[in-house]
Amino acid sequence: MERNEPQGEVVLRVRGLRTLFPVPRGLTGALLRKPQGYVHAVDGVSFSMVRGEILGLVGESGSGKTTTALNVLGLVDATEGELLFKGQSIPELAHSRGRMRLRQEMQIVFQDPYEALNPRQTVFESVAEPLEIHRLVTNRADKIERVAAALDAAGLKPPGSFFDRYPQGLSGGQRQRVVIAGALVLNPDLLVADEPVSMLDVSIRAEILNLLRQVRDERGITILYITHDLATAAYFTDRIAVMYLGRIVEIGPTANVLSDPRHPYTKALLSVVPIPNPRRRRKRLILTGETPNPIDLPSGCRFHPRCPIASEQCTRTDPQLESVNADHQVACIKWADVPAIDEIDGDADRQHLKETQS
Amino acid sequence: MSLLEVRNLSIDYLREDGTALHAVEEVGFTLEESRSLGLVGESGCGKTTAIQGILRLLPAQGRIVSGEVLYRGTDLFSLSEEEMRKYRWKHLSIVFQGSMNALNPVRQVGSQIADAIKMHEPANNGRQVEARVHHLLDLVGITPQRSRHYPHQYSGGMRQRAMIAMALACSPDILIADEPTTALDVMIQAQILDLLQKLQKELALSIILVTHDLGVVAEMCDDVLVMYGGRTAEYASVDTIFNNAQHPYTLRLLQAFPDVANPSSKLASIPGYPPPLDAMPRGCRFEPRCHRKRAICAEQIPALEAIQPGHYVACPFREDN
Numbered sequence: 001m002e003r004n005e006p007q008g009e010v011v012l013r014v015r016g017l018r019t020l021f022p023v024p025r026g027l028t029g030a031l032l033r034k035p036q037g038y039v040h041a042v043d044g045v046s047f048s049m050v051r052g053e054i055l056g057l058v059g060e061s062g063s064g065k066t067t068t069a070l071n072v073l074g075l076v077d078a079t080e081g082e083l084l085f086k087g088q089s090i091p092e093l094a095h096s097r098g099r100m101r102l103r104q105e106m107q108i109v110f111q112d113p114y115e116a117l118n119p120r121q122t123v124f125e126s127v128a129e130p131l132e133i134h135r136l137v138t139n140r141a142d143k144i145e146r147v148a149a150a151l152d153a154a155g156l157k158p159p160g161s162f163f164d165r166y167p168q169g170l171s172g173g174q175r176q177r178v179v180i181a182g183a184l185v186l187n188p189d190l191l192v193a194d195e196p197v198s199m200l201d202v203s204i205r206a207e208i209l210n211l212l213r214q215v216r217d218e219r220g221i222t223i224l225y226i227t228h229d230l231a232t233a234a235y236f237t238d239r240i241a242v243m244y245l246g247r248i249v250e251i252g253p254t255a256n257v258l259s260d261p262r263h264p265y266t267k268a269l270l271s272v273v274p275i276p277n278p279r280r281r282r283k284r285l286i287l288t289g290e291t292p293n294p295i296d297l298p299s300g301c302r303f304h305p306r307c308p309i310a311s312e313q314c315t316r317t318d319p320q321l322e323s324v325n326a327d328h329q330v331a332c333i334k335w336a337d338v339p340a341i342d343e344i345d346g347d348a349d350r351q352h353l354k355e356t357q358s
Numbered sequence: 359m360s361l362l363e364v365r366n367l368s369i370d371y372l373r374e375d376g377t378a379l380h381a382v383e384e385v386g387f388t389l390e391e392s393r394s395l396g397l398v399g400e401s402g403c404g405k406t407t408a409i410q411g412i413l414r415l416l417p418a419q420g421r422i423v424s425g426e427v428l429y430r431g432t433d434l435f436s437l438s439e440e441e442m443r444k445y446r447w448k449h450l451s452i453v454f455q456g457s458m459n460a461l462n463p464v465r466q467v468g469s470q471i472a473d474a475i476k477m478h479e480p481a482n483n484g485r486q487v488e489a490r491v492h493h494l495l496d497l498v499g500i501t502p503q504r505s506r507h508y509p510h511q512y513s514g515g516m517r518q519r520a521m522i523a524m525a526l527a528c529s530p531d532i533l534i535a536d537e538p539t540t541a542l543d544v545m546i547q548a549q550i551l552d553l554l555q556k557l558q559k560e561l562a563l564s565i566i567l568v569t570h571d572l573g574v575v576a577e578m579c580d581d582v583l584v585m586y587g588g589r590t591a592e593y594a595s596v597d598t599i600f601n602n603a604q605h606p607y608t609l610r611l612l613q614a615f616p617d618v619a620n621p622s623s624k625l626a627s628i629p630g631y632p633p634p635l636d637a638m639p640r641g642c643r644f645e646p647r648c649h650r651k652r653a654i655c656a657e658q659i660p661a662l663e664a665i666q667p668g669h670y671v672a673c674p675f676r677e678d679n
Contacts, residue, residue, distance in 0.1 A: 060543040060544065060545060060546075061543055171631040172631070173631060174631075201400040201401055201570070201631070201632065202400060202570055202571075202572070202611065202614055202615055203400055203610065203611060203614045203627055203628040203631075203632070204614075204627050204628070204631060205614065205616075205627065206614050206616075206625040206626055206627035207627035207629075208627075209625070210625070210627070228543060228544060229544075229616075230544070230618050231573070231615075231616040231617065231618040232616050234616065234618045234621035235616045235621050235625050254621070255621070258618065258621060268545070269544060269545065270618065272544055272545060272547070272548035273544060273573065273618040274551075274571065274572075274573025274574050274576060274577045275573060275576060275577070275617060275618070275619050276572040276573045276575075276576050276600065276612065276615050276617055277576055277600045277601070277617070278576045278577070278596045278597055278600055279597065279600070279601065280619060281576075281577060284548055284552070286545070286548045286549055286552055287545050290513050290515060290543075290545075290546065291543075
């Protein structure tokens with residue numbers, strides 16, 4: 001039995017996923033026979049998702065969250081590891097006739113609804129196109145019916161009034177709804193939502209997240225939510241996986257991870273999310289420097305150079321996920337006694353704000 | 359006398375057919391020394407235009423229709439272009455939105471900062487300029503040796519620091535930062551906000567922070583001006599805005615903003631979307647989306663009223679009425 005797996009039908013299983021991208025060596029590198037370098041975009045990621053759950057993959061740029069999502073979608077080949085979608089190997093499906101099925105049953109909503117839609121296609125054409133590609137409709141009446149149902153499910157009502165409109169006549173929120181309709185029209189099992197609200201105005205973000213949640217509730221769609229924003233993840237997800245430099249450093253039910261974070265990185269990340277109330281200003285643990293380059297990974301725990309509580313052992317031991325309780329795992333050898341933010345010396349940090357890397 | 363007082367500022371954009379779009383209407387605020395003001399609103403609400411107007415840096419189609427910008431009592435709008443140039447950088451300086459991507463890629467970062475000093479303080483000799491560049495980099499947390507590096511050798515966070523250093527080149531009293539952390543990761547955002555707070559203290563800077571992020575405002579600002587559809591919706595101290603907001607838009611905006619410390623709270627979006635410039639509602643700009651609207655709201659633009667000293671609201675049907 002896999003750890004950190006809620007009860008239910010497993011839709012997605014990722015085990016020991018690694019994705020490395022070779023770094024071009026250049027002529028001098030080749031002549032000097034320098035060793036081939038690799039970007040360790042994803043470096044040992046395991047998690048599962050059950051039907052109808054919303055998992056947030058949270059991390060900063062370079063954490064590997066998007067590469068993980070592309071691996072899951074079968075759009076980028078992993079170097080190593082197991083990827084199973086409803087029990088079948090994703091790489092195998094992606095490289096065979098199963099590709100069409102994979103493309104149909106997994107859908108993605110991208111970040112920027114201004115670029116995801118073809119400006120020369122009407123809303124109807126955009127949403128109908130996936131049906132045509134997958135040859136799912138035989139006659140026009142059927143097509144109209146299914147497009148209308150998808151637009152309706154995406155909250156564009158009445159659907160008919162949107163058929164002949166072009167993206168430039170729609171607001172950002174409406175465009176993202178069209179993108180979502182284009183994903184829903186194929187009745188997918190898994191929806192990858194890559195920062196679906198970060199380009200939208202604050203006042204309409206909630207409605208898009210609420211819509212996605214409603215889609216999950218009504219259709220049992222499993223949603224992988226990729227984001228750098230802990231605040232929306234806190235609100236929208238059932239579970240959170242925090243990523244750092246190609247690894248999941250902490251995973252668990254959202255409420256647990258937020259109220260009882262164990263990894264020092266999670267703690268720091270939570271402490272710097274701005275709180276919309278000046279009466280609740282709190283101590284922030286601002287980490288120094290930036291996420292290191294994923295070509296030359298730090299030894300031991302990859303977070304140790306920035307960790308405020310790292311010890312000598314952390315430079316040698318590469319921590320694996322350990323269970324805090326049945327659902328909550330953390331990859332830190334000190335997880336049992338990470339001090340509260342208030343007890344961590346943030347000032348030691350501050351000195352170094354003057355960055356030291358060359 | 360206040361450090362900066364903006365009164366009744368209105369700005370139009372002229373269209374090719376000669377008609378005018380009202381981007382900013384009757385906006386005003388006061389900024390005291392060592393204080394920070396948050397200018398908050400969604401895209402298209404006029405916050406960036408207002409700032410460009412204050413600095414007289416509007417695009418060609420922009421026109422200042424009315425208003426005064428008093429810097430220590432001097433009306434910037436009455437100055438000649440030549441005189442105005444002296445105020446920019448030396449007194450008011452700006453970090454534009456996305457400007458970290460505006461560094462010249464083929465010139466060293468230090469020499470780009472030096473340009474600003476040479477341009478505005480030509481009396482300095484080469485050594486003085488270099489010393490100043492090093493001091494500025496140090497101030498924003500970049501080791502001075504990095505002055506000879508090119509922008510591509512800097513990370514995003516460092517480029518933003520360099521832009522802040524550049525804005526401080528001529529020791530302004532007012533720093534305007536337009537969405538300074540929008541494209542940055544959370545931790546880098548925290549570093550930049552921390553830096554701005556440190557600079558504010560050390561240099562007695564006053565800051566105008568233009569942002570859509572209520573969380574950033576809550577952490578950084580003393581006062582907040584909420585804009586909607588080019589007009590002031592509410593203007594008050596940060597505590598008032600977050601704990602005793604009266605304008606329906608401010609309230610709904612607060613409810614739409616997720617709070618990581620309180621994730622079970624209901625997140626409610628505001629129905630509809632912000633009005634486009636060429637289709638502004640005739641009455642209250644927020645009327646089409648408002649949950650408290652009455653018939654008159656569609657007809658008449660509500661006046662900005664002081665309901666408490668220092669608390670201004672443009673809505674007669676506010677929460678406490």
